[in-house]
Each structure stands twice: as C-alpha cells, then as structure tokens.
Amino acid sequence: QVQPVESGGGLVQAGGSLRLSCAASGRIFNSYHIGWFRQAPGKVREFVAVISSSGSRTNYADSVKGRFTISRDNAKNTVYLQMNSLKPEDTAVYYCAAQGRGSYPSQSQSDYYYWGQGTQVTVSA
Numbered sequence: 001q002v003q004p005v006e007s008g009g010g011l012v013q014a015g016g017s018l019r020l021s022c023a024a025s026g027r028i029f030n031s032y033h034i035g036w037f038r039q040a041p042g043k044v045r046e047f048v049a050v051i052s053s054s055g056s057r058t059n060y061a062d063s064v065k066g067r068f069t070i071s072r073d074n075a076k077n078t079v080y081l082q083m084n085s086l087k088p089e090d091t092a093v094y095y096c097a098a099q100g101r102g103s104y105p106s107q108s109q110s111d112y113y114y115w116g117q118g119t120q121v122t123v124s125a
Contacts, residue, residue, distance in 0.1 A: 009119030022096030033099040038092035050105040093118040
C-alpha cells in the first residue's frame with residue numbers, strides 16, 4: 001500500500017504558474033502509474049494527467065494539454081504537475097492517486113486505489 005501526499009497548491013493570478021508535488025514513502029511508489037485529478041466546486045472529479053511508472057508515457061485531458069506537464073523523479077519518490085497559463089476554470093482541489101489495477105496508465109478513477117488528501121488551487125481572474 002502507498003499513501004500519496006500532495007503539496008504546492010495556492011492562490012495565483014490568471015496566466016500564472018504553479019507546480020504541484022505528489023510524494024510517498026517507499027520504493028514501491030515507483031512501481032505505480034500516478035494520476036492527477038481535480039474537483040471544482042459543484043462538479044464531479046475529473047482526470048487531469050497520468051504518468052507511467054517509468055515516466056515514459058504520459059496522457060492529458062484536452063482541457064490542460066499544452067499548459068500542464070506531468071513528470072516524475074523516481075529517485076525522490078515524487079511526481080510533479082507543472083501548471084502554466086493557468087485559468088480561473090482551473091480552480092479546484094487537485095488530487096494525486098496511485099493506480100491499483102491495469103497495466104497501462106489509466107484515465108479512469110476506478111482504477112486508482114490510493115488517493116492523497118488533495119491540495120487547493122485557486123486562480124483569480
């Protein structure tokens with residue numbers, strides 16, 4: 001079992017940048033595909049990005065493609081989400097999660113077994 005912990009959220013103006021981190025203890029973290037999801041007020045949680053355990057594969061939601069970049073440093077047991085050109089509609093609680101089933105990086109929340117507590121990102125207009 002792995003327990004992800006997010007950090008790096010905050011308040012930023014539109015057009016600005018933030019970098020979120022997702023860390024977990026133990027070498028086992030490096031064997032998981034890691035996804036980022038977000039939930040805006042009054043909306044369902046949605047997929048943002050995913051990175052394979054090796055870091056060789058990534059996938060993004062259309063709404064963030066070209067603005068967000070997911071990466072990982074397995075030596076530090078950490079996955080990052082670099083968010084540039086932020087928009088007010090990016091305001092949400094951002095969660096990272098470790099994928100518990102399936103061989104390929106997934107966009108489906110049901111494939112993720114281990115979730116962090118979330119970090120708030122607020123983008124002002």
